[in-house]
Amino acid sequence: MDLQLTGRRVLVTGASRGIGLEVVRAALAEGARVVATARRTTPELEATGATFVAADLATADGPRLLLEEVLEQDPHLDVLVNNAGGGSADPGSLADPVDGDDDTWADTLALNLLAAVRTTRAALPALLAARGAVVNVGSDSARRSMAAPLPYTAAKAALAAFSRGLAEKVGPRGVRVNTVSPGGTRTPLLVGPDGFGAQLAGALGVDHDALVAGMAQQNGMLTGELVDPAEIARTVLLLASPAMPSAIGQNWAVDAGSVKVA
Ligand SMILES: NC(=O)c1ccc[n+]([C@@H]2O[C@H](COP(=O)([O-])OP(=O)(O)OC[C@H]3O[C@@H](n4cnc5c(N)ncnc54)[C@H](OP(=O)(O)O)[C@@H]3O)[C@@H](O)[C@H]2O)c1
Numbered sequence: 001m002d003l004q005l006t007g008r009r010v011l012v013t014g015a016s017r018g019i020g021l022e023v024v025r026a027a028l029a030e031g032a033r034v035v036a037t038a039r040r041t042t043p044e045l046e047a048t049g050a051t052f053v054a055a056d057l058a059t060a061d062g063p064r065l066l067l068e069e070v071l072e073q074d075p076h077l078d079v080l081v082n083n084a085g086g087g088s089a090d091p092g093s094l095a096d097p098v099d100g101d102d103d104t105w106a107d108t109l110a111l112n113l114l115a116a117v118r119t120t121r122a123a124l125p126a127l128l129a130a131r132g133a134v135v136n137v138g139s140d141s142a143r144r145s146m147a148a149p150l151p152y153t154a155a156k157a158a159l160a161a162f163s164r165g166l167a168e169k170v171g172p173r174g175v176r177v178n179t180v181s182p183g184g185t186r187t188p189l190l191v192g193p194d195g196f197g198a199q200l201a202g203a204l205g206v207d208h209d210a211l212v213a214g215m216a217q218q219n220g221m222l223t224g225e226l227v228d229p230a231e232i233a234r235t236v237l238l239l240a241s242p243a244m245p246s247a248i249g250q251n252w253a254v255d256a257g258s259v260k261v262a
Helices: 018-029 043-048 062-073 091-095 102-130 150-173 196-204 208-218 229-240
Strands: 009-013 033-038 051-054 079-082 133-137 176-182 251-254
Touching: 009 018, 009 102, 018 033, 018 043, 018 079, 018 229, 033 043, 033 062, 051 062, 062 102, 079 102, 079 229, 091 196, 102 133, 102 150, 133 150, 133 229, 150 176, 150 251, 176 229, 196 208, 229 251
Parallel strands: 009 033, 009 079, 033 051, 079 133, 133 176, 176 251
Antiparallel strands: none
């Protein structure tokens, strides 16, 4: 299948590792021109040859400054992948009845919701001109109560609502907006020594490897395995593809059945 992404310009946030890195690799394999962003690059990202622009998207100005640089290099942009995200699971937050104080909530919302809102706002004139596409990376935890700390689940639920509403606003003008909601995925977020999974294991007082090994089953994933990030990347590219003109306003789960409602 030709995804018709050859020569298209794609901006991927959270591109230095995990799902974002796989989106970069998959987009390059389709012949796209890829701009990759994160706070810091990595050897793995450098090895792809994608153009890198550093940005902290959890700050109020980070997304605007990013797009200024990206569009100064080339005013054309076909696809925005809002993938940067993550959460924290420090013991102090998890001991709190609402999983964190105001700072925890504000930081989590800034990265998982506002970063996508602000990056989309800054990219939208170029995306409208190109009749392009936005793909937001949500999470199955938005639809599974008790799945993760509340600031993260609430932020991802809000991201899905933002994504669906934005699709209505810009769809008639030629920009398609969709969400991909992964289940537990084998990335540094879960398996890395400093990621959310390691923090959660520490907070719960359990072994990190054991937590990861049992996570798929614990989450009701019917494969019994965490998702390969390359599968999430394939879904992102399919939704970004001009070959899918009627895929608009959708929230595609790639979670091995972890969400137990229709
Ligand atoms: N892994 C899972 O199980 C899973 C499940 C459902 C949903 N998701 C979602 O999938 C997306 C990617 O997750 P992942 O598992 O690939 O995470 P990851 O391995 O932790 O990678 C996160 C990426 O986001 C970047 N990032 C983090 N904070 C940032 C900031 N303030 N500004 C700019 N970039 C920032 C990181 O680079 P720097 O640190 O250098 O900035 C990195 O490139 C996230 O939205 C996550 O919520 C993941």
